[in-house]
Amino acid sequence: MEQDEEFQLTAQRIRAIGEEGITREERAARRRALTDLGVPAFHEHVESHNVPVKRRPTEVFQINVGLYCNQACSHCHVESSPRRKEMMDHRTAERCIEVIRNSKNITTLDITGGAPELNKEFKYLVTEAQKMGVQVIDRCNLTVLDEPGQDELGKFLAEHQVRVVASLPCYSMQNVDQQRGRGVFDKSIDGLMKLNDLGYGTDPVLGLDLVYNPAGAFLPPAQADLEAAYRNKLAEDFGIVFNSLFTITNMPIKRFADFLHRNVQLKEYMDLLVNNFNPATVDGLMCTNHISVRWDGTLFDCDFNQQMGDVMALGAVDRPGHTKTVFDIDSTSDFHDTEVYLDSHCFGCTAGAGSS
Numbered sequence: 001m002e003q004d005e006e007f008q009l010t011a012q013r014i015r016a017i018g019e020e021g022i023t024r025e026e027r028a029a030r031r032r033a034l035t036d037l038g039v040p041a042f043h044e045h046v047e048s049h050n051v052p053v054k055r056r057p058t059e060v061f062q063i064n065v066g067l068y069c070n071q072a073c074s075h076c077h078v079e080s081s082p083r084r085k086e087m088m089d090h091r092t093a094e095r096c097i098e099v100i101r102n103s104k105n106i107t108t109l110d111i112t113g114g115a116p117e118l119n120k121e122f123k124y125l126v127t128e129a130q131k132m133g134v135q136v137i138d139r140c141n142l143t144v145l146d147e148p149g150q151d152e153l154g155k156f157l158a159e160h161q162v163r164v165v166a167s168l169p170c171y172s173m174q175n176v177d178q179q180r181g182r183g184v185f186d187k188s189i190d191g192l193m194k195l196n197d198l199g200y201g202t203d204p205v206l207g208l209d210l211v212y213n214p215a216g217a218f219l220p221p222a223q224a225d226l227e228a229a230y231r232n233k234l235a236e237d238f239g240i241v242f243n244s245l246f247t248i249t250n251m252p253i254k255r256f257a258d259f260l261h262r263n264v265q266l267k268e269y270m271d272l273l274v275n276n277f278n279p280a281t282v283d284g285l286m287c288t289n290h291i292s293v294r295w296d297g298t299l300f301d302c303d304f305n306q307q308m309g310d311v312m313a314l315g316a317v318d319r320p321g322h323t324k325t326v327f328d329i330d331s332t333s334d335f336h337d338t339e340v341y342l343d344s345h346c347f348g349c350t351a352g353a354g355s356s
Contacts, residue, residue, distance in 0.1 A: 037267045039274060042346045051282040053340045055301075058332035060290045061100050061134075062110040062303060063088070065119040067295065070147055073180045075169075075213060077307055079254045080114040088295040093121040095326045096293060097128045102331035110290075112139035112303065117153055126160050136162045142191035143184055158198040163207040165246070166192070169215065171233040179215055192240045201241040209244045217260060217269045219276060219352040220247035249273070249355035251348040253307050273347035281354030287340045291332050297325040301340050308343065317341045 046052055067084035069076075100106050109129040116122050116139060129136050138157060145153055157164060168188055170176050176185035192208075195201070200208040210230060214220050227245035234240040250256045252269055260266040287301040299314040300306040310316055314335065315324035329335075349355045 037270050037344075039270050039344045039347070042344060043342045045274075045277065045347075046279075046282055046342075046350075049277075049279045049282075051279045053282060053285060053288060053342060055287070055336065055338060055340055056289045057105040057336055058103060058289060058291050059105055060108045060110055060286070061096070061103070061106050061293070061332065062112065062286075062290055063096055063125065063293045064112050064114070064295055064303065064306060065093075065116045065121060065125070066114045068118055069114040069141070070118065070144055071115070071141055071180055071184065073255075075179060075215075075250055075256050075259075077251050077254050077256060077304065078114070079307075084114065086295050087119055088121050088297075090121060090124070092295075092297045092326065093125055095297065097125065099326050099329060099331060100129065100134060101132060103333065104331075106134060106332065108135045108137060110137040110139070115141055115144045115147075117144050117150065118147070123156065126156075126162060130160050136160065138162045138164050140164050140166045140191075142166050142168065142188040145191040145194055146187045154194050154198050157195075158200070158206055161205045163209070164195060164200060165209045165211060166195075167211045167213075168192075168230075169211075169213050171230050171237075175215055189238055189240070192234070192242070193238065196240060201243055208242045209246060210242050212245060212247045213250055217250075217263070217265045217272070219249060219272065220355075223247045223353060247353065247355075249348050249351055251304050251307075251345055251355075253304065253345050270344070270347065273351040276351040277347060278350055278352060278354060281350045284354060285346075285349055291335065293326060297327060299324045299326065299329070299335075304345060304349070305341055305343075308345065312341050312343065314338070314341070 043053070064078065066087035067078060067080045068082070068087055069080035069084065070082060072081035100109065109125065111122065111125060113119065126136050144150060168176065169179050173185040176188065177183065195208055198206065200206045212220060212226060220226070223245065226247060230245050231242070234242070252260060252266065252273070257266065260269050287305070290302055292300040292303045292306050294300065294306050298310070300312060301314065305312040310323050313323035315322045
């Protein structure tokens with residue numbers, strides 16, 4: 001079932017039984033709906049700029065190993081928290097490794113969550129990927145390095161030459177704690193220091209990148225300028241070094257969509273994304289050379305489509321209810337000639353300097 005149909009059915013149910021009669025999930029879907037905001041169809045928009053989104057051979061195999069996290073950030077597009085129980089099991093992790101082994105173009109395994117390091121399959125995935133010569137990226141929230149039982153995590157990452165991509169939404173305590181919770185900034189700085197002590201940011205094989213995202217309904221500033229500010233401030237205050245800073249745009253989905261709805265900014269934000277559409281970003285979209293795997297093995301074009309649910313799963317758009325999983329494919333080459341599933345939230349990846 002396509003998203004438009006879902007929202008129409010929800011609207012019909014509301015008319016029939018009232019707002020009180022619909023489920024919490026239906027209320028959330030209605031609250032977050034982008035279909036009635038006058039946003040142009042994304043696939044038509046990119047084609048009108050003569051930059052259609054085309055899939056290339058899959059080079060990045062991204063796995064969201066679960067939604068459990070030691071934090072509950074206000075901007076989290078996957079709605080992770082300490083209360084979430086969804087976690088990848090060993091059978092699914094093994095199948096992911098088999099698919100990677102069968103996929104000749106895969107160069108990178110990108111592991112995300114939640115806090116991916118808190119999943120019991122994390123070390124298995126890292127170890128097996130490294131045996132194949134596949135570069136591993138760990139999407140780290142930094143505070144996980146301070147969690148009980150994680151004393152050896154940094155050493156493990158360094159020994160397996162895992163590239164750490166760490167979220168740090170600002171170099172000031174006030175902004176970080178406001179977005180991610182009290183005390184998170186200090187723990188994040190402590191985590192960066194631990195990584196630096198292991199050689200991250202200085203050893204050529206131990207890459208350490210930081211990620212910035214805006215605190216509100218606006219686009220990130222120029223990446224180069226912000227990177228220079230991060231580099232100077234973190235070095236001056238804490239002696240911290242890192243390789244690169246990436247800026248990402250907040251996607252109008254999940255918790256951030258709720259934030260926009262509460263502040264009556266959803267339409268304004270979508271207009272901002274559409275008006276700042278940048279054709280030059282299309283060729284670098286993650287959906288063109290990624291496959292995204294949910295904790296249960298379901299396959300998607302990208303992590304953001306994954307958060308939209310089964311309606312955006314590979315196989316389901318053409319045949320509602322027929323999602324594909326890692327158990328349905330031999331390798332990622334099975335999708336080389338398929339179309340990318342696009343929707344209104346994709347404007348978040350193509351606004352300004354892009355967010356992919």
